[in-house]
Amino acid sequence: MSIAPPVEQTGAAVRRGPGRPRVEDLDDQILAGALGLIDEGESVTVRQLVHRSGVSRAAIYRRWPSMTTLVAAALDVGRTVPPDLPLDGDLREAVMGALIGGQSISVVGYSEERFRQRIRLAMADRELQKAYWASHVSRRRGPLERAIAAGIERGILRPELDPATCFDLLAGVVYYQLVVRGEEMSDPAVWQRCQDAFDIAWRGMLAEAD
Incomplete structure (x- = not known):
């Protein structure tokens, strides 16, 4: 499997500023589409992702600065940050x-x-x-x-x-x-x-x- 070249510089996921509120359902659609491509061994490209998720190119670009950061986010679906460990015992x-x-x-x-x-x-x-x-x-x-x-x-x-x-x-x-x-x-x-x-x-x- 290959990953498409970055759309822009790699970095943390884009956080939206003032303007229209982010539609969280679109995030899930995009990530689900990326995971589907990954699981099938397909290249995760913007073209493939638009076709798979039904989300526009503009929506993808607004949420992630590169395909690399998007793939990283997709691979982490299902993981969470664990809670702090109890310190009053062993x-x-x-x-x-x-x-x-x-x-x-x-x-x-x-x-x-x-x-x-x-x-x-x-x-x-x-x-x-x-x-x-x-x-x-x-x-x-x-x-x-x-x-x-x-x-x-x-x-x-x-x-x-x-x-x-x-x-x-x-x-x-x-x-x-x-x-x-x-x-x-x-x-x-x-x-x-x-x-x-x-x-x-x-x-x-x-x-x-x-």
Whole structure:
């Protein structure tokens, strides 16, 4: 599958200023049309999208500055930003649950096939990969990074740690299973491998006892 060249510079989705109110139903039509083309392995072009969605070229151009950002938005349909983690209990259990048992693995309305399609398209197009990171993935990291930062502030975790780097370390083992090894998290052996790796990393992150 190929993605059409950008309509304009890649960036965040366009937010309308003063004027006519945005018709949210049109957003859904456009995204549904893009997803239909993606699922069928077709190129997502403005011409194809107008034909598939029934929405005008002008409506598409008003909502997304490029086809790349539109495809990124389509691939994220079904994903949400998770809520902040509870900080009044066991921090380790909260963080591990978010990574191994939470939205990073299984999402209602977001199939494994869609996840793999996202990986295929992003790896084939660095511009799409960066657009998807900037507009969607980076936002979903926030709750877990804030939980790690809280652990540092409370003296549970080492003071020199960088929350973003810790997230990469902890989430990396999960993505390795799914993307590199081709495993499924429903396999108990895979889940145990991720838990063991998490425990190794977490022990290294803990503040040294007095």
